[in-house]
Amino acid sequence: MADTPVVVLASGHGSNLQALIEARDAGTLPIAIRAVLSNRADAFALTRAAQAGIAPRVIDERSFGEARRFSHAVADALDEFAPALVVLAGFMRILHADCVARYAGRMINLHPSLLPRHPGLHTHRRVLEAGDREHGASVHFVTPELDAGPLIIQRRVAVTVDDTVASLAEKVHALEHRILPTAVGWFAAGRLSLVAGRVRLDGRRSPAQGLAPVAAPRDTAGHTL
Ligand code: GRF
Numbered sequence: 301m302a303d304t305p306v307v308v309l310a311s312g313h314g315s316n317l318q319a320l321i322e323a324r325d326a327g328t329l330p331i332a333i334r335a336v337l338s339n340r341a342d343a344f345a346l347t348r349a350a351q352a353g354i355a356p357r358v359i360d361e362r363s364f365g366e367a368r369r370f371s372h373a374v375a376d377a378l379d380e381f382a383p384a385l386v387v388l389a390g391f392m393r394i395l396h397a398d399c400v401a402r403y404a405g406r407m408i409n410l411h412p413s414l415l416p417r418h419p420g421l422h423t424h425r426r427v428l429e430a431g432d433r434e435h436g437a438s439v440h441f442v443t444p445e446l447d448a449g450p451l452i453i454q455r456r457v458a459v460t461v462d463d464t465v466a467s468l469a470e471k472v473h474a475l476e477h478r479i480l481p482t483a484v485g486w487f488a489a490g491r492l493s494l495v496a497g498r499v500r501l502d503g504r505r506s507p508a509q510g511l512a513p514v515a516a517p518r519d520t521a522g523h524t525l
Pocket of ligand 1: 310311312313314315316317389390391410411412473476
């Protein structure tokens, strides 16, 4: 079977893009990454793409006055590469509903929280401020409402008393690097779809995978915190 054509959208460091590239190179992810698009010319994700022989493309948000025009330019660029799947991996711009509709059921997003908890920005800080006992990462289909599309997979991790924004970011990144290739692999294998607004995995209605609770955090004496 031919590799599934994928385009990745990324705004920053691109470690999740790298996880996809490495899974592809290891032969565990049958995808062809046709392009990496970014709204920022200085995104390190573009360097990673070029190093991996993938076409980098900048759609500079500053050259579009209106958010809708930027989204149209993104959608047009996507169409050029004819992806079966669009992966938002740390893409920090909200796409207009027109663009999202064009790729309905074929666009997934990675988010650093246990959605529906903490949509939007600064999730690690908000987890600490809220005193949450657990945190995690989610992959979901993209819908026009920010970070609110149907969940595909989540993984959770305990928040401990000594956690900081930096330590949570590290923990969550480790989860993301596993769940994003998993979700993309399901799609590439034809196992994952969106039917009437609901996620189907292997033809069955699927609650988000991987929601087993983590053990409650404990102190060094073994007491639950
Ligand atoms: C990830 O935590 C992603 O969930 C968030 O931005 C971060 C991107 O990390 N939206 P990277 O650029 O893939 O390293």
